[in-house]
Amino acid sequence: MKLFLDPGHGGNDSGAAGNGLLEKNINLDIAIRLRNILLNEYQNVEIRMSRSSDTTVSLEQRTSQANEWNADYFLSIHCNAFNGQASGYEDYIYQGLPDSSKTAAYRNIMHNHVTAVHSLPDRGRKKADFHVLRESAMSALLTENGFIDNPGDASFMASSEWRQSVARGHVNGLEEAFNLQHQQSAGSVYKVIAGSFEVRDNADNRQSFFQSNGIEAVVVEAVVSNQTRYRVQTGAFKYRENAERRMEAIRSLGIEDAFILVDEDTLQMEEDNGVSILGEMVLSPHLLDQYVKSINDQAPEIGVYYLEYGAYYGIRGDIAFAQALHETDYFRFTGVVQPEQNNYGGLGATGPDNPGDSFDKPEDGVIAHLQHLYAYASTSDLPSAYPLLDSRFELIKRGSAPSWTGLNGKWAVPGSDYGQLILNVYERLIKFSRNTMEDVLENIKT
Known part of the structure; x- marks a missing residue:
């Protein structure tokens, strides 16, 4: 299945604006999350995007690219605006198509799945003469994911968890509409x-x-x-x-x-590929921080950064957090890297004479760590909402380690069991989280 994914607006066209948000940024964030889910979890899916960064692309360029590529489906992601009072989700197909068309059938499936996760009023299925719907040679859908000038809708848009849910809703619709098949390693139970x-x-x-x-x-x-x-x-x-x-x-x-x-069984190794670096985070930032503080009560609380930026880059942020614990000895920094470096992945560190890269603040250190993982796990262009902070990004053979065990002998040398050590830490994180929730449950009962 060939999907042309179109984050609306971009570059010098910000789209709608309201409540401190720009539509072009929300559109791009949802689209990147949608792309990451599809590529990480499904077989035989090809994706091209009209833009993967904050660039200007004309309407004509968008449809021409999709038509020349012979895409199977054109999906355009937008947010709405009107008078500050209007609220909700709606979607559009081309006005010249009958309700009995294949495009309308696809839209009905997409609408049901997106509205199931949106938490916004359902404004219905609509038709319009929008360029991207009219000039695309394949079935096309434009979704309007809330009103950015409505304070209530905008509060949802500002949440990374909500944007992830919206992306998931679109994916669920695409799965049903096009009978997409999961990869064997896709997701937890x-x-x-x-x-x-x-x-x-x-x-x-x-x-x-x-x-x-x-x-x-x-x-x-x-x-x-x-x-x-x-x-x-x-x-x-x-x-x-x-x-x-x-x-x-x-x-x-x-x-x-x-x-x-x-389900812990999802940690079992795949026969061929191992546990993927790309994927969704399962554990909450609070549980991550709780776990490390049970070992080192002076540990910084940075779990939220691994959630937010892991979701943006499509990386399993909770396993990346486990890697950071392994690299820093649970943020005690007993090796050559020092706490003030904010270097949680040991980036560039080779010995006492070279303690590696330093970053101005913890957030930057997490971003650089995840960018380094992205270089190993993916051959796609690095999403550009944040500057490239990983000084060694260009030195990595792109896509050379899609799994955590694939990092063996690459991230750390010789490091023949490096990936397994990370997963061992992650398993301990899972068990700690399970026991914590059991304790909470027992306290509620008593």
């Missing part, structure tokens, strides 16, 4: 646990309660801290937002002791 009991009868009663309310549930036996517990599982989902929607349904029934458990 999110299990919704709605009760954890010491007595089996209590778990069975909770299971019966859910089933009487139309929610399928099973009782799963688990060993936690050497004690057998009976968990009531009300679903296992590929996408976290689907698990969160199930959580909302459970809470609406008055059940407050539910939580989402990430």
Whole structure:
């Protein structure tokens, strides 16, 4: 499937503006996240973008590029503006097409999936004479993802988590519309646990309660801290937002002791490729910071940077955080790199006489770390919203290490088990997070 992805506006055309936001930036951020999800998780998908940075591209150039490439689908990402009061999501196909057309059928699928994650009012399915819809030779859709001049809509747009959800909604629609197939290594499994009991009868009663309310549930036996517990599982989902929607349904029934458990089996190595560097973060920044502070109470709280910039570059930020812990000895900096360098990946460090690169602030150090990982994992152009801070980016053979174990002998020399050591730290992070959530659950129950 060949997708032409069009982030609206750009360069000297900022598009709509409001509440301190520019439409061109929101459009590009959503489009890059959408691209990253597709390339990281699906087979046989090719993507070209009308722009991957803040550049000016005419409407004619956008459709000409898509037509010359013979794309299967043209998807244009936009935000709306009107009078500061209007709110919601809407999408458009070309006005000359009947509702029975293939383009309309695709749009119906896309609309259902995007509105399912948007958290905005549904303004409906619409038609218009927009250039990109009229002049594209393939089926085309333009989505308007909220009103940037509405304070409520803009508050969503300012959230990186919301923009990731919007990108995911578009991807879910594309998956159904074009029957996209997942890569074997794509994603984690999110299990919704709605009760954890010491007595089996209590778990069975909770299971019966859910089933009487139309929610399928099973009782799963688990060993936690050497004690057998009976968990009531009300679903296992590929996408976290689907698990969160199930959580909302459970809470609406008055059940407050539910939580989402990430299946650890996703850490098992793929036979050929290993655990991918590219992908979505699973653990929250709070859990990352909590874990390292349980070992080093003076550790900086930088988990949020690995979430935000990891999502932007399409990198598994929580595993990159584990790599930073490995490189810095849990931010104790017992090697040649010193704390004031803000160098969390050991970039450029070769020995006592060369402690490596330094960065003005922690945020810059995280960005440089993730850019270095991007160089190893991807052959695509580096997204350009942030300056290139990794001084060694151009020295790397692009795409030479798409997995964490692929870094063996590359990031650290000889480093024959470097990737495995990172994943070992990450597994400890997962276990700590699981135990922390179990403790929270027990405290709620008592």
